[in-house]
Amino acid sequence: MKVRRRTIAGVGIIVLATAGLAVWIYKAPKPPLNEMKMALESLSEAKKAEAQTYAASTYKQAEQAYDSAMVCWAEENKHFFLFRNYTDLNKWIAVTIEKAAEAEGLSGKRLKSAGSKLREGIALLERKIDTYKRYYKHLPLPSNVSKAHHKGVIKLSEAKFAWENKRLGEAEKSYQQAKELINSSNSKAENLLGAWFSEHSAWQKQAQAAIQQSANGKKVIVVDKLAHTCTVYQNKKAIRTFNAELGVNWMGDKKKKGDKATPEGNYQITQKKSGASTKFYKALLINYPNADDRKRFQQNKKSGLIPAKADIGNLIEIHGLGGKGLDWTDGCVALKNDDMDALYKLVAVGTPVVIIGSIRPLNEVTGKSISE
């Protein structure tokens, strides 16, 4: 009887102890497994949004918070399971999720903004390339200017290809290089053109005087170097305009023999050549150098602008064999043979030939003022 009571008491104690232990285990804190998964997922989403690049510091904070959470979890695992406390771990999880979400949002915004900036920048550079093609490409620019332009064009293409393939970092890098090259070449070309146009008011006066001279039915030729045109005026009206090709270094006045520049000034036809007398189909020889050219030539020699032994040059003509789409002469004005036939018939020895830089002002030519 005594043994039975003791057994019942023992069993009762064990049951109670087990029940107590079970309640304790049940009530014991559980590791936040789902929350840890969520933290990892939020980091992953931030990474997909390229937060490592575009919200680097916020993403780093999220990553550090996640690492702290893992360290915290490992530390708690060292304690007996009934004595663990996951408060700090939960805190780090919350920070991870919050910072990762912040980084994802920030990255999205920055990516969008960087993308639209790049798109606008590329569009602007394309317009600048177009400006170069329209106004500067045919100018006799120093080789470093055109080289910079072409390098810039290639760099811009590289930026566009990287952008198409969603490699924004590389696209931005190439874009910046393209921007530097294109801006530099455009600005140098614009400065050269601007310096040349300082003579514009004189050109305008020369052109007006030439047109006025044609009032009494006399024919006058006006060569507009920038427009690459050769126009015949009569009774103040342009009766024919021909496309013209010029000397390789046509921008600027002729200074000496061999500079391949087309002279600027008031001249007249001194000889009409055809057949065996010219190798350029037909030609109209003009009186370069005139008195003004000789005076300027001497001044340039004195000021050391040209060598003391330099020759002034001669044999400047309006001739045929043009229409190559290039400026290729040594300083002459070349027309297509058909046009040369027409001009040859229209003019005579003594016809005035006025060669100017440009009738149109620079802001009309480039669509903006040079000071802009």
Place this chain on the structure above:
Amino acid sequence: MRTKFLTLIAALSVAVLLSSCGKVPQAEIDAANAAIEAAKTAGADVYVTADFTALQDSMSAVTQSVEAQNGKLIKNYSKVTEQLAVVNQLAAEVTTKTEARKEEVKLEVAALQTEVANLLAQNNELVAQAPKGKEGAAALEAIKGDIGVVEASIADVTTQVAADQLLPALDKAKAAKEKAVALNAELTEVIAKYSSNRKK
């Protein structure tokens, strides 16, 4: 009473024994990390970015599973070992995919290099046909200069390929081709104008 006490001690010992029977599969973890590192060295983070991110996430999930088992009274790492095998497999696949993508890019770059080389040869021939002497040789110097820029660009492509910078090399090769094609058109136009004028 003494017997029951001994039984309790024995039960506790079994529990302690059970809790320490599962061991962290450190060798497998190290192998998986090495496989991920190998994928990165192959360029997975550059050429197959999304796959590489997924691989890293898988490994992070495994680390969480390890920690979850570490916290249990009775540890069992068999699922972790299975997960690690999957990570290893995934890492190998990502490495293979990276190599394949790199090979694809290399072939594309090589094809573009050949195309550009042909275009440049064609352009140099066109320059040779263009007006000579007074009739334009000097003006063609500018176009020759442009061809030089493309040649320099394609030489950079070779350097980049050698340095394993395949994607920038691909961009450069595409850009060089675009410019070479434009120059070709420009030269053809100049020569056509020249030829038509000569016939007159």
